[in-house]
Amino acid sequence: MRFLRIGPAGAERPALLLDADAQVAHDLSALTPDIDGAFLASLTPERRAELAARAASGELPQLPLPGARVGAPVARPGKVVCIGLNYRDHAEETGAAIPAEPVVFMKASDTVVGPYDEVLIPRGSVKTDWEVELAIVIGARARYLASPADADSVIAGYSISNDVSEREWQLERGGTWDKGKSCETFNPLGPWLVTADEVPDPQSLGLRLRVNGEVRQNGSTANMIFDVRHVIWYLSQFMVLEPGDIVNTGTPAGVAMGTPGQPWLQPGDVMELEIDGLGAQKLPVGKA
Missing domain, CATH: 3.90.850.10 (Fumarylacetoacetase-like, C-terminal domain)
Structure with a gap:
């Protein structure tokens, strides 16, 4: 599982990437304010599995990667x-x-x-x-x-x-x-x-x-x-x-x-x- 942050400096959105070669990431903004210490402390195996399932289901909004700034x-x-x-x-x-x-x-x-x-x-x-x-x-x-x-x-x-x-x-x-x-x-x-x-x-x-x-x-x-x-x-x-x-x-x-x-x-x-x-x-x- 790969986590990243997409957007202008200071206004990045937390995201999940299911595949290293994917052209879109899955927006986690509705689930966490950011990829920070609090989020990482909550990242149990069960939590990772839940996030992967929600992304794979299409439930999470997509963020196109080409042309986007990655923080x-x-x-x-x-x-x-x-x-x-x-x-x-x-x-x-x-x-x-x-x-x-x-x-x-x-x-x-x-x-x-x-x-x-x-x-x-x-x-x-x-x-x-x-x-x-x-x-x-x-x-x-x-x-x-x-x-x-x-x-x-x-x-x-x-x-x-x-x-x-x-x-x-x-x-x-x-x-x-x-x-x-x-x-x-x-x-x-x-x-x-x-x-x-x-x-x-x-x-x-x-x-x-x-x-x-x-x-x-x-x-x-x-x-x-x-x-x-x-x-x-x-x-x-x-x-x-x-x-x-x-x-x-x-x-x-x-x-x-x-x-x-x-x-x-x-x-x-x-x-x-x-x-x-x-x-x-x-x-x-x-x-x-």
Whole structure:
């Protein structure tokens, strides 16, 4: 099952997509105000089955997809928590040591934009970079989970995330990473939230990113240092994860920072991202 939000920024309508190739989505506005934490907390298997049946019956209004703006699939996430250096090849390309524990940082929640929206290079930026990542969407409160096996019970689903980063501000300007991670538009998300039951093995997904048609990243979640379950368990020891929170799980090798010549993003570039089974993003790059 795939959830998405369709319409102008700030006025998106919650919707359900029964088939990844469908040209119409099913409007959920009469059933929920939005795809948000409250909705995700209510998303039991029985609720999913009910929604699928109502959509298949033709009861729900249809929203045409061609030409429509698709927003981020989760409205107003409370937190965007990120794991850094979580792929061995990415740590190696940046010259960083393999971490003994997950590297945790935060992004401002208002960095989250739609999967086809413009990504803005900040004023004064000289080193804006890309990162294709598997995003975990939280569906139930996670507080002091007893073991990584308990993580499955709190995951609503998965999406594609682009952890856009300004490397000079992240690494060369002092302080924490957050200042190079929290610029406006720096977390495109979507196009869909794919429920966890449709992603039986989140550790076997291919991730790819192209810039202007050239493949820059081509990796697999199988190469994570800390897997999805471990990440959620680990975070729950340090903070409470709530329904609607987003967890970015790290990126494979191929970022601009680790590429010869360091081809930082420029206005006019186009980023294309995809993860197996989770759809694709296409993001024009502009300037703030």
